[in-house]
Every structure is written in C-alpha cells, then in structure tokens.
Amino acid sequence: MTTRILAIETSCDETAAAVVENGTTIISNVVASSHDMHKKYGGIVPEVAAREQVRSIIPVITEALEPLQNRTAESPNATIKREVDAIAITHGPGLIGSLLVGVETAKTLSLLTGKPLIPVNHVVAHMYACFVTHETNQKPGTKNQKVAFPAISLVVSGGHTELYLMRSHTDLEWLGGTIDDAAGEAFDKTARLLGFGNGGGPAIERAALTVSRVKSQASNIALPRPMIRDESFNFSFSGLKTAVLREWQAQKKHAPQYIAHLAYEIQEAITDVLVHKTLRARKLHAAQSVLLSGGVAANTRLRDQFHTSLADSDISLHVPPPALCTDNAVSIAAAAHFAGTKTVWSRVTAHPELSVEIGQ
Numbered sequence: 211m212t213t214r215i216l217a218i219e220t221s222c223d224e225t226a227a228a229v230v231e232n233g234t235t236i237i238s239n240v241v242a243s244s245h246d247m248h249k250k251y252g253g254i255v256p257e258v259a260a261r262e263q264v265r266s267i268i269p270v271i272t273e274a275l276e277p278l279q280n281r282t283a284e285s286p287n288a289t290i291k292r293e294v295d296a297i298a299i300t301h302g303p304g305l306i307g308s309l310l311v312g313v314e315t316a317k318t319l320s321l322l323t324g325k326p327l328i329p330v331n332h333v334v335a336h337m338y339a340c341f342v343t344h345e346t347n348q349k350p351g352t353k354n355q356k357v358a359f360p361a362i363s364l365v366v367s368g369g370h371t372e373l374y375l376m377r378s379h380t381d382l383e384w385l386g387g388t389i390d391d392a393a394g395e396a397f398d399k400t401a402r403l404l405g406f407g408n409g410g411g412p413a414i415e416r417a418a419l420t421v422s423r424v425k426s427q428a429s430n431i432a433l434p435r436p437m438i439r440d441e442s443f444n445f446s447f448s449g450l451k452t453a454v455l456r457e458w459q460a461q462k463k464h465a466p467q468y469i470a471h472l473a474y475e476i477q478e479a480i481t482d483v484l485v486h487k488t489l490r491a492r493k494l495h496a497a498q499s500v501l502l503s504g505g506v507a508a509n510t511r512l513r514d515q516f517h518t519s520l521a522d523s524d525i526s527l528h529v530p531p532p533a534l535c536t537d538n539a540v541s542i543a544a545a546a547h548f549a550g551t552k553t554v555w556s557r558v559t560a561h562p563e564l565s566v567e568i569g570q
C-alpha cells in the first residue's frame with residue numbers, strides 16, 4: 211500500500227513543502243528561501259526569517275500539492291483530504307519564530323483535514339535524504355542502493371556536526387558532535403574573513419577549485435586538524451577559525467592566488483577531520499554503510515574524499531544530491547515515513563532547543 215506524506219519544513223530561513231510516497235518517491239519538492247534578504251546584515255535575522263515564513267508558507271504548500279490536484283480551483287484542504295495520509299512537520303531544533311509558522315500551519319491543516327501529524331527532528335531528518343531515491347553521482351544512471359544497517363551517519367550543516375550510529379530506523383545513537391562551531395559555521399566564518407561575504411562554503415569551494423593540490427602544498431600554509439586524534443567523536447572548529455585569522459594577519463599582502471590557497475587549505479582541514487573521525491566510528495562499530503548529509507555534504511571535495519576512502523571496501527556510501535543536502539521538506543517526509551510516529555495535532559508544539567543527542 212502506498213503511503214503519501216505532505217511534509218513542511220520551516221526551521222530557519224527556508225520555507226519548504228514536499229509530497230513523498232513511501233519515504234522514497236518524490237511527487238513534489240518546493241523550497242523558498244529568504245537567504246538573500248539576510249545578506250546585508252551579515253547573518254540570519256530571526257525576525258526577518260519568521261516574517262518571510264509567514265509570507266511564503268501557504269503559496270509553498272499550495273504549489274507542493276499541485277501535482278495531486280484533480281481540478282485547478284480545488285482547495286489545498288480538499289486535495290490533502292483525498293490524496294494525503296499524514297502531515298509531517300519539523301518541530302525543532304531551529305529558530306522559534308520560523309518553527310512556529312510551520313508548526314501552527316501544520317496543526318491547522320491537521321485539524322481541518324483530520325489527517326494525523328508526524329513531528330520530526332530537523333537534524334535527524336537531514337540523514338533521511340540518503341533514503342530518498344536519487345541518481346548516484348558515482349555511477350551515472352544508477353539509483354542509490356539500500357542502506358545496510360548498522361550505518362554511521364554524519365550530519366554536517368551550518369548549525370550541526372553530529373555523528374550517529376544507526377542500528378535500525380528505531381535504534382539511533384548519538385556518538386558525538388561539535389563542542390563549539392559547526393563545520394558549516396567554520397566555512398561561513400572563514401569565508402567572511404577571506405572577503406567572500408556571506409558566500410560561505412560554496413564560495414570557499416569555488417576558490418579552492420582554482421588551485422591544484424601540488425601547487426597548494428608549495429604554498430606553505432599549514433592549518434590544524436582540531437581533535438582529529440581525540441578518542442571521542444566530538445569535533446571542534448573554532449581553533450581552525452583562529453588559526454586562519456592568524457595566518458591571514460601574518461601576511462602583508464592578500465593576493466587572489468594566496469586567498470585561493472588559503473581557501474583550499476581550509477577545505478582540506480575541515481574535510482580531513484570529518485572523514486577521519488567518521489571512518490574511525492565506522493570501523494569501531496563495524497558499520498556496513500556510511501551516510502553523509504546536511505548542507506556541507508554538498509561540498510564536492512568532502513564527497514570525493516569519502517568516495518575515495520571507501521572505494522575498495524564493501525562499505526556503501528550514501529550521499530544525497532546537493533539539493534537534498536541543504537534544508538528541504540523531502541527529508542522531513544522520509545524521516546516521518548521511516549522513523550516517525552503519528553499523533554494528534556494538539557500534542558505537537560515547536561521546540562527550538564530540541565535535543566539531537568538521541569539514544570544517550
């Protein structure tokens with residue numbers, strides 16, 4: 211039997227809605243972002259994000275339901291009643307104003323249509339992008355294979371660097387996370403230092419692409435790999451940011467070539483730590499699959515390093531296409547399908563501080 215979920219995601223500056231069948235088949239995927247509106251402030255302004263959520267939420271949900279409408283003037287509620295089995299919603303962690311818009315909208319839709327609600331943890335949802343059917347970039351034309359358990363799952367985004375052991379959909383254990391800055395934050399802060407404004411990780415990646423490995427080794431820029439040898443599965447990236455600042459201040463001139471080399475080394479340092487610690491967790495727990503997700507998983511160098519490290523093994527690597535790495539509602543629907551619990555609308559509330567340390 212086919213299960214169809216309408217999912218809504220509003221935890222930060224993206225307003226997203228999607229319809230997904232059986233957690234794997236995407237019927238629609240709509241994302242509106244207020245990212246550009248925050249540029250002039252040098253970071254996300256929660257009030258601006260929340261206001262844009264209010265503006266976008268109904269049009270985004272309406273568009274996500276379009277493929278299921280049987281006539282153009284049909285109301286979204288009528289479409290949900292006929293075509294959807296449950297409504298999934300991100301209930302945290304995230305910005306309270308943004309979360310409230312999605313949660314209250316989902317509760318209202320649930321009340322009006324009689325469909326159950328499935329609350330979903332945003333960080334856990336990131337890893338479920340790996341379960342959605344997509345073309346793999348390893349062998350073009352092939353679909354992603356099934357995730358074999360136990361799996362090690364690394365979620366790397368702007369706010370999170372979390373490592374999990376996934377024994378099954380219902381047995382998830384948090385192994386460690388960042389004790390200060392997240393990997394995405396390290397990309398974003400160092401990008402600003404290098405003069406890339408709010409371009410963040412994608413700007414560092416673009417600059418790094420202009421440098422070859424051989425040339426970079428000759429640049430003599432040596433950045434630390436924080437906590438790479440530490441026994442725990444925790445991460446720390448604030449020291450890297452300080453090292454980049456010192457390196458920058460020690461140089462009198464910041465020629466474009468130097469900036470590109472520094473960008474390359476920043477990407478190498480972050481990538482090395484993420485790959486090394488994830489693979490150590492994989493080995494320790496004899497995991498059969500590695501899952502990589504979250505905005506930073508869109509980084510080509512990180513994806514390539516994981517592919518290369520696991521190429522000659524029986525371990526399968528699962529990385530969503532870049533559009534499903536950053537915030538979206540497809541992942542919310544997949545998480546709801548595989549690991550969610552249906553409940554009544556009155557039991558769901560927004561939890562900005564919702565814990566990601568599951569199974570502790």
Ligand code: KG4
Binds near residue numbers: 370409504509
């Ligand atoms: O998952 P996401 O869209 O939002 C959060 O939940 O945080 O992740 C956004 C983060 C930002 O820090 C951004 O700089 C980073 O993902 N990011 C990248 C790349 N694309 C996005 N970092 C490195 N390389 C990329 N290509």
Ligand code: ZN
Binds near residue numbers: 505
């Ligand atoms: Zn996210």
